[in-house]
Amino acid sequence: MPSKKTVASTVQKSSRSSQIPPALSALRGVGNWKEASDWLKIRGIEDIECITPDLAGVPRGKMMPSSKFTSNTSLALPSALYRHTISGEYPEETGNFRYEPRDSDLKLLPDLSTLSIVPWESDPTAQVICDIVGSNGEDVAYTPRNVLKNVLRLYKDRGWRPVVAPEIEFYLVALNDDPDYPLHPPKGRSGRSILGGQGYSIAGINEFDELIDDIYHFSEKQGLEIDTLIHEEGPAQLEINLRHGDPIELADQVFMFKRTIREAALKHGIYATFMAKPMQGQPGSAMHIHQSVVDIKTGKNVFSNPDGSPSKEFFHFIGGMQSYVPKTLVMMAPYVNSYRRLTPEMSAPVNVAWGYDNRTTAFRIPVSDPAARRVENRLPGSDANPYLALAASLACGLLGIMNAAEPTAPTDDTANEGSIDLPRGLLEAVSLLESDPALTGALSPEFIGLYAGVKRGEFETFMQVISPWEREFLLLNV
Structure with missing residues (x-):
């Protein structure tokens, strides 16, 4: 020896x-x-x-x-x-x-x-x-990566660089080869289907230990870095948080993570879905986006003054989100199904309110020190193209700064009750995207014309499908 x-x-x-x-x-x-x-x-x-x-x-x-x-x-x-x-x-x-x-x-x-x-x-x-x-x-100009790059150039022209951190929610569901049947949660290691109400449950995550291990291993081998992983409120609904960084790099990571998670799930005989609302009566899946802006020369957060107080750019950015996000919502909620998630009394906001550490608002300001001051956009669904959702969100904030948009007063109470401040369906959202010349300039007329045409085509295809609701309530009653 x-x-x-x-x-x-x-x-x-x-x-x-x-x-x-x-x-x-x-x-x-x-x-x-x-x-x-x-x-x-x-x-x-x-x-x-x-x-x-x-x-x-x-x-x-x-x-x-x-x-x-x-x-x-x-x-x-x-x-x-x-x-x-x-x-x-x-x-x-x-x-x-x-x-x-x-x-x-x-x-x-x-x-x-x-x-x-x-x-x-x-x-x-x-x-x-x-x-x-x-x-x-x-x-x-109309390809997704280029749409985002063009928005980033507008920031660069002002000597700025946006920093983002996406959070992606998704569901694990049992195999479903017939779209006429509803989706169901898969069985975990206990042999039983996991139930809802498992927010932040470690036991809920442990139900899918081997699958989650594969997600981590696949991600590590691709050089993709997960910050945290949690169980969300829905049955077998998980959330992955990514570290903050350059918008193109983070959009690339979301693009690759979606593929990675689907492949890991298939390896274990189940589906991973990023549909905004895959199961009736359950919470939808969001892609929350944390956003800040730094000065390229100094590296300082533009949202904070030297004394640590919020800057005028910070408030104008929020004002821009309030003014323009409803008009770009179709880039953050791109399908008919997306608007099933954006309903009152559920976990997703249906307003354009903002507030400090208030999760009922569309635009939440997390607790942070001045260097990390940021705006969280809670409206995008996980079904959104990450490049387009980031481009839209960042463009709205920048237009607010450029036009000195004043925000409303911050909301201290529950904001997700009462009226809805957003378009209620796909066609209305498409029309709003086409309505504002400022957005056309920021996102390019080529992209808006093409995207609007595709979305209207998708709506017409959807209208050819007869739903179970129609058969249940119209078949014998009208």
């Missing part, structure tokens, strides 16, 4: 011989194409998925051998990809919604800072998020 010293020496030599250069050791992202090629070779990657979010936030793209990916291959997708509904249909041309006459190609431009492995694949596979550009390399 070798001595402990000999074993230790052997391990050290092995470690030195297999040492990966620091630039290539990161779990997520490389700096250039040479590093990308080496990163893939070191990990024995055979295939790579080049993906990009469509308007719904669904990953679209192409898979190819890694050798082709690094050989300066031109990757393209048809422009019609951004003109179909969530059900895969193509709406009629109306208003400013038009198809590109030639349905010409758009190019996929890999963002190498997002390169990571795909941990649930059996063969060594990597993935990279791509930007979309035109045939000559020009920006395409």
Whole structure:
């Protein structure tokens, strides 16, 4: 038997011989194409998925051998990809919604800072998020990542940089292969379906220990960082909180987390759903967004004065949220189902009130020191495309600062009773998005025209479906 010293020496030599250069050791992202090629070779990657979010936030793209990916291959997708509904249909041309006459190609431009492995694949596979550009390399204003980037440029023009931290709620549900039947919570390790009223329950989380372990393992292998995980109020409803950071990076993380959580759930024979209201009578699922703004030169929080008091920018940001969020709600509540979550007397706000540590308001100011002063937008649903929800929320706050919008007085009492301050349905929300020239300037007329056309198409598809409510109450009574 070798001595402990000999074993230790052997391990050290092995470690030195297999040492990966620091630039290539990161779990997520490389700096250039040479590093990308080496990163893939070191990990024995055979295939790579080049993906990009469509308007719904669904990953679209192409898979190819890694050798082709690094050989300066031109990757393209048809422009019609951004003109179909969530059900895969193509709406009629109306208003400013038009198809590109030639349905010409758009190019996929890999963002190498997002390169990571795909941990649930059996063969060594990597993935990279791509930007979309035109045939000559020009920006395409209506694609989700570019919509958010354009809003961030408006901040940069003022010497500012937004900081965000999303919180994503979702449900675990039993397998359901017939959409006519309601969803049900899955059975946990106890062999019983978990019930509601489990907010912050450790036992509720422990019911799905192995699945949650896989979520953590999959996330770690992709370089995705979870801050905290809790059980929410609904049965088998969980929430993941992400650390604050750059809006593009955090939108990328939400985009990848949704995919990761679904894959982990499928591995255990259940579904994970990000529908805003998957089960009748249960709380909906939100994607709360914490927002602050820092000065690029100083790194100081723009929402706080040097003496620690709230700045005028802080109040104008809130005023902008109150004024403009109802008009951009369709980017935070993008489907017919989204408005089932936004109902009175439930956990989601239906107002535009704001208040200090008041969860019944749409815009909550968490308790914090001046350096961390921020505004939490509690309106977006977890069904929203993270790039578009962040773009809308940040644009509303910035327009408030630019126009010196004055907020109402903060609300100290329950704000979620009485009147509803938001559009009550998809068509009303679409019309509001089209109604304000300031939003058109911030988000681009190309995006608003295209998005509105797709949403109207989705509504028309929904109207073709006869619901159980109609059969129950209209069949024999009218």
